[in-house]
Amino acid sequence: MKSQVGRRWLSIVLTLILGISLAGASHAATPKAGGPCTKAGLAVVSGGKKFTCVKSGKKLIWDKGLVITPVAAPTPTPSPTPVAAPTPTPSPTTTSYSSPSATPTPSASASGGGNNNSNNNQQQSSTFALGQLGATCSKEGELGWNGLLVGVCKSGKVRYALAADIPTTPTGGYKTRPTWYPTLTQVLGGSNATEPSCAPSSIKFTKPVIPLDKMAASIPYGMMVSGHVTPIDHGYLGLTSLAISPANRTESDWVPVTAPADGTITELSSLGSPNTSRVVINHGCNLYSVYMVLNKPSGVLANYVSELASKGSISLSIKVKAGDEFGRQRDNMLDFNVFDGTQWLSGFANPQAYLSQETWKPYTADFLPFFSDEIRSGIEKWMQKTTSPRVGKIDWDVVGTASGNWFIDGTNGYGGNQNSLYEKATSPIGGGFVEGKNDYSWGHLAIAPHEVDNSQWIFSTGWWSDPKGDATQLLMVIGSGQVAPDKLTAASGAVTYQLAQISYEEPAGSPARIPGSTAPWAVGYKVTGGSIRGSVTLQVNSDGSLSVEIGATGKRIYRR
Secondary structure, X not given: OOOHHHHHHHHHHHHHHHHHHHOOHHHOOOOOOOOEOOOOOOEEEEOOEEEEEXXXXXXXXXXXXXXXXXXXXXXXXXXXXXOOOOOOOOOOOHHHHOOOOOOOOOOOOOOOOOOOOOOOOOOOOOOOOOOOOOOEOOOOOOEEEOOOOEEEEEOOEEEEOOHHHOOOOOOOOOOOOOOOOOOHHHXXXXXXXXXOOOOHHHOOEOOOOOOHXXXXXXXXXXXXXXXXXXXXXXXXXXXXXXXXXXXXXXXXXXXEEEOOOOEEEEEEEEOOOOOOEEEEEEEEOOEEEEEEEEOEEOHHHHHHHHHHHHHOEEEEEEEEOOOOEEEEEOOOOEEEEEEEOOOOOOOOOOHHHHOOOOOOHHHEEOOHHHEOHHHHHHHHOOEOOOOOXXXXXXXXXXXXXOOEEEEEOOEOHHHOOEHHHHHOOOOOOOOOOOOOOOOHHHHEEEEEEOOOOOOOEEEEEOOOOOOOOOOEEEXXXXXXXXXXXXXXXXXXXXXXXXXXEEEEEOOOOOOOOOOOOOOOOOXXXXXXXXXXXXXXXXXXXXXXXXEEEEOOOOOEEEEO
């Protein structure tokens, strides 16, 4: 067993490495052409233009901005829904430009979705029932996609649809996409995309993403770390090279990253840090795969490296076959996930919360079933989580309890901005930036099982002690006689839990780590509690909200 100090140091190292995925729009400022910006490739929508942070000599500045041209999107056939909804034509919100980093923009974040490629302008199309923000409307309460966002007819004007405007989620959650929610094609396919007639199940991944003999322990969906406050919608594929000290890695340690199936590469973008790119592949039939923290674009993307360096984000249409190389990896785990437009995660109590950012999240799918049996077995044996589902879980909301994702009262879900900003909006609001806050996740809270050891509960907050945002994750110590968060109800009253540093125990016989190793924990590791860091008092309120008091700080209210 490793020493406590050694485990804690490795935990810090791994957190810093994974923190690369947090590069995103969280530190963007209101863009002004020629003004300074902080991360190459960062994209922000403002005033009808999309501004991108680009290199100019040794400086980073905002470009002149691209005026967004409207293109009418096709009206999809909505999936069945358990409750009646006013409109059948939903689509993505302005989070089109705020992607995974845990979030953010298509060019600078690291969230699983990639670039939505949606147009973000204020022109009306006759295709849609509702017009632009502020346009007149006649059917009070009508919900619908207007080509830019999900709007609602309120007092004769089109406004942003907020949580209070959405039908109550049915008991047990939505089993399929509610008709007012955007389709995956609308979220990721771009304004010219049409709804596919074939099913994702018709696609089979016949090639591995990285060579199976070069794989190492891999992190499942659902990790909560740093600014990834809520469970992450992508996994991390481990490499054998990570066990080698960075100073001793050689050219022979690079491995190819390949397309698992035929498809079209639609995006290549920078995550803002050196050697960290994102690639999105549309496999057709409502299926997408996304790759992040890619160290080197290569193969079919080799000719775009210079363009990526100057632009930060490139929209592409490159046909690939299964096994075609598009990247090389050595120095980081490879972020990987799959979105299936026919699946829906029912464990999100309020899907509206993701219209402001990360709109693809309910479509996150287990990637293992898409691989051929041999490849699936080769990947599965390296997944750290040894219980089902091996790829993990991200939707832990249990209505009436403390379990799951929460957002501070008065904010519009995942985007982190105040409801009042949306109520007054006359143009679409981009995601990934909250004025006066350190990060868009400042108002996020997740109380969920650890991604590998589901017997342990994690308290993950975007606001620990700094109201501007200081994301922190700690282990909840469930004391004798105390209920777990998924059993904590209004009838339980206020319950105080101790919060401890998260420590890890690898299985007996795990290989010894050499100095400098950044390899993830071995398959089947366990989570244990370290030193006590504080306490939190939780109370589920009769209206379904959650009261949270960290230590002796003031009480905060969170909602789904």
